[in-house]
Every structure is written in C-alpha cells, then in structure tokens.
Amino acid sequence: MDAKQILAQFESSGVETCFHDRHIEPQIYKDLNGSNWRLKDYEARGGYQALRKILGKDGGEGMTQDQVISTVKDSGLRGRGGAGFPTGLKWSFMPRQFPGQKYLVCNSDEGEPGTCKDRDILMFNPHIVIEGMAIAAYAMGISVGYNYIHGEIFQAYDRFEEALEEARAAGYLGDSIMGSSYNFQLHAAHGFGAYICGEETALLESLEGKKGQPRFKPPFPASFGLYGKPTTINNTETFGAVPWIIRNGGPAYLACGKPNNGGTKIYSVSGDVERPGNYEIPMGTPFAKLLELAGGVRKGRQLKAVIPGGSSSPVLPANIIMECTMDYDSIAKAGSMLGSGAVIVMDDSRCMVESLQRLSYFYMHESCGQCTPCREGTGWLSRMVDRVATGDGKATDMDLLNNVSESIMGRTICALGDAAAMPVRAMLKHFRHEFEYHVEHKTCPVSAPQ
Numbered sequence: 001m002d003a004k005q006i007l008a009q010f011e012s013s014g015v016e017t018c019f020h021d022r023h024i025e026p027q028i029y030k031d032l033n034g035s036n037w038r039l040k041d042y043e044a045r046g047g048y049q050a051l052r053k054i055l056g057k058d059g060g061e062g063m064t065q066d067q068v069i070s071t072v073k074d075s076g077l078r079g080r081g082g083a084g085f086p087t088g089l090k091w092s093f094m095p096r097q098f099p100g101q102k103y104l105v106c107n108s109d110e111g112e113p114g115t116c117k118d119r120d121i122l123m124f125n126p127h128i129v130i131e132g133m134a135i136a137a138y139a140m141g142i143s144v145g146y147n148y149i150h151g152e153i154f155q156a157y158d159r160f161e162e163a164l165e166e167a168r169a170a171g172y173l174g175d176s177i178m179g180s181s182y183n184f185q186l187h188a189a190h191g192f193g194a195y196i197c198g199e200e201t202a203l204l205e206s207l208e209g210k211k212g213q214p215r216f217k218p219p220f221p222a223s224f225g226l227y228g229k230p231t232t233i234n235n236t237e238t239f240g241a242v243p244w245i246i247r248n249g250g251p252a253y254l255a256c257g258k259p260n261n262g263g264t265k266i267y268s269v270s271g272d273v274e275r276p277g278n279y280e281i282p283m284g285t286p287f288a289k290l291l292e293l294a295g296g297v298r299k300g301r302q303l304k305a306v307i308p309g310g311s312s313s314p315v316l317p318a319n320i321i322m323e324c325t326m327d328y329d330s331i332a333k334a335g336s337m338l339g340s341g342a343v344i345v346m347d348d349s350r351c352m353v354e355s356l357q358r359l360s361y362f363y364m365h366e367s368c369g370q371c372t373p374c375r376e377g378t379g380w381l382s383r384m385v386d387r388v389a390t391g392d393g394k395a396t397d398m399d400l401l402n403n404v405s406e407s408i409m410g411r412t413i414c415a416l417g418d419a420a421a422m423p424v425r426a427m428l429k430h431f432r433h434e435f436e437y438h439v440e441h442k443t444c445p446v447s448a449p450q
Contacts, residue, residue, distance in 0.1 A: 050246035068139035074250025076262025081235030104145035112310035114342030118236040126163035132239030151193035195366035214414035257283030261327035271345035309339025312419030314426030363420035391442035
C-alpha cells in the first residue's frame with residue numbers, strides 16, 4: 001500500500017459529515033451533494049451575484065466600500081474561527097488610504113480537535129469562499145489575497161486550486177474583474193500541519209516562509225501584517241457567509257440568528273452521538289435541538305458533558321449545556337466558549353481524567369516552545385494528569401494542576417497557553433470528584449464502555 005492509498009482511508013466523502021437533510025435553513029451547505037462544486041453549479045445557485053452587485057454589473061448602481069462594510073456590520077456577522085470578533089468592525093480597521101500593498105488572508109488552517117467544517121466548505125463549495133474574499137478585498141481596497149490551507153488536507157488544497165483556475169478563466173479574479181477597474185489576485189498556500197499556525201500571526205510567519213511562531217501584539221496585523229503590510233485575516237466560514245449577506249442584506253442575515261449573533265453557524269458534532277457530522281443551524285438554536293439533530297446520545301446512554309467549541313474551550317456538564325443556546329453570548333455566560341463550533345459530546349461511559357489526559361498531551365505536543373510558561377507548563381500539566389490517570393497521583397495534585405494552569409494563563413504571546421490551561425481548570429471545577437477518586441482508589445470510577 002503506497003502513501004496515497006493509506007491517506008485515502010482517512011478522507012471524508014462528505015456523506016459522513018454534511019450531506020444530510022438535517023440542517024436548519026442552511027446558507028453555505030445549501031443544495032450541496034458532493035459533485036456540484038464547480039463554477040457552473042455555483043452560478044446556478046446564485047453564485048457571484050453578490051460580486052456583480054457590488055461592482056454594478058447586475059444592472060444596479062453598485063456599492064461603495066463603505067456600503068459593503070456597513071452591510072456586514074448590520075448583519076451581526078462574527079468571526080467563525082473562534083474569537084467571534086465582529087467582522088464588519090475588523091474590516092473597518094484596515095487603512096483604506098494606505099498607499100502601498102495590502103493583503104487579505106483566509107485562515108483555513110483547521111487544526112482544532114473536533115473541527116471539520118472548513119475542509120468541507122473548501123471541498124464542496126470552494127467558490128463561495130473565493131467570492132467572499134473578492135467582496136472583502138473590494139471593501140478594503142486590497143488587491144492580493146492568500147488562502148492558507150491546513151497542511152494535512154491535501155484534497156481540499158487541490159480542489160481550491162482548481163476552483164481558483166475556474167474563477168480566473170471566468171473573469172471573477174485577476175485584473176479588471178468583469179470589466180471594472182477592480183483588480184484582485186488570489187492564491188492558495190499549503191501549510192505544514194502545525195496546530196499553532198492556526199493562530200493568525202503564526203500563520204503570517206509561516207506564509208512568509210519562516211518558522212510558524214506567534215508574533216507579539218501590538219502591532220496588530222491591520223497595521224503590520226504579511227510582509228510588514230496592513231493585513232486582514234478571517235476564517236473560511238466567515239468569508240463563506242459574506243455573499244449571502246450582500247445578496248440579501250445585513251438585517252435579513254441578522255434575522256436568521258439572534259441579536260449580536262447573526263446568521264447561521266456550522267457545528268461539527270462528534271463524540272458519543274448517533275449521527276456525528278456538520279450541522280448548519282441558525283445562531284441561538286437550543287443545544288437540545290442540535291443534539292436531537294445528531295440523533296441524541298449514542299446507545300441510549302446519558303449525557304455527561306460537552307466541550308462546546310473545540311478542545312480548547314472549557315467543558316460544561318450536561319445540566320448546564322442543556323440550558324444553553326448555540327451562540328457566543330449564551331455559551332460565554334455558561335462559562336465556556338463557542339470557539340470554532342466543534343461540539344464534542346461525552347456520555348456517562350467517559351472518564352474525565354482520561355479525556356483530559358488526551359487533551360493535555362495534544363497541547364504539550366503542539367506548543368511551539370517560544371514562551372517558557374507554555375513550553376514548560378504544558379509539559380507539567382500533561383505529566384501530572386498522566387500521573388493521576390495511571391494511579392500514581394497525590395492528593396495535592398489537583399491544587400497543583402490549578403496552580404500551574406493559573407501560572408500559564410495570560411503569560412504567553414498567543415492563546416495556546418490559555419487553550420491548554422482552560423480545559424484543565426474546567427475539568428477540575430466540574431469533575432473534581434473523579435480526579436480525587438483516581439488518587440484515592442488508584443482506579444477509574446467510570447466503568448469502561450461495553
């Protein structure tokens with residue numbers, strides 16, 4: 001078996017993830033079937049109408065840069081990569097009168113455990129990202145853009161390159177787009193698979209051909225980004241939402257969600273559910289509804305806990321998450337983060353100590369090593385959790401774990417230190433009794449799944 005055949009075993013066909021009828025009012029995944037990703041198919045679904053609209057090529061007057069940014073602000077669109085920062089506000093930070101080169105970057109470096117939404121967008125609807133980026137570049141007066149694609153998704157990179165060629169041939173990219181004075185060159189860049197490159201400044205370093213390590217902020221990318229020039233960075237799903245907003249208006253998009261949380265959001269549901277996959281639903285949908293769409297907890301077991309926004313977000317016990325709605329504000333109020341929208345469901349057969357053992361190992365492995373608190377602290381966390389999990393823990397370990405976590409948080413250049421510490425603190429907060437049982441009895445209180 002050669003390398004290609006081995007990798008093929010792990011490639012998603014989309015059947016497992018997003019080709020089902022259980023989305024609610026989808027916008028990005030609407031009418032996709034896996035084979036209709038090409039330009040002609042996208043145009044049949046209304047593709048590039050938004051770009052025509054802003055350039056005045058649909059018979060209308062066109063839109064100014066301010067009008068496009070204002071429409072995105074009105075939509076309530078927030079960054080879908082994890083931070084949830086208002087997109088229109090971020091675009092307004094770009095110095096549009098800057099005389100030199102400016103850059104637009106799409107962060108498709110999807111490496112958060114549990115997250116698999118962006119690769120499906122790139123595989124099955126790549127043109128929606130291209131159109132979204134072209135609109136964003138127009139709004140900010142940018143002429144060059146890059147899509148940085150995660151190094152371990154080869155197919156998605158090839159697919160996006162193919163879509164770029166189609167868009168260039170049709171006149172949607174390049175010089176004098178659709179006969180206008182607007183120029184935009186868009187390129188794909190393949191990363192190397194490092195989790196840290198999902199952090200925006202580490203991504204820029206990698207894009208420049210350097211070691212992928214985060215930069216100190218300030219200066220922020222809007223003033224000093226790629227090659228030292230003003231740069232705006234957004235997530236794949238964020239750009240994918242833009243064409244719908246321009247076609248239908250900001251208020252219509254806001255109405256799809258709830259105040260301060262406009263539109264739909266794609267959630268990658270994994271773990272102990274009957275039907276794992278990607279689910280596109282309006283922001284503010286109750287978690288209970290999302291769990292129902294995913295077929296409920298597997299084998300009729302009881303829900304124990306949920307990590308609502310990818311591995312770096314704090315865990316929430318069943319009684320808390322069942323009261324939440326799936327939006328930034330509700331999850332934050334509950335004590336966690338919506339993050340990338342990767343919902344990891346755990347039933348009552350899961351040991352929280354073993355779960356944390358896996359997470360802590362991951363963050364230790366993926367730390368770039370630039371900051372001492374993160375480089376050393378993630379190693380300490382992993383070894384201590386490992387000690388508790390294997391029956392060698394001490395009664396003082398729980399307080400020590402909390403202490404090390406506190407010593408990491410807020411003391412690193414990027415948020416990976418916080419991402420490693422928050423799961424530890426949340427697990428100890430909600431499931432301390434399991435850790436104490438491990439220490440006292442040298443065994444796991446949860447029986448292994450049958």
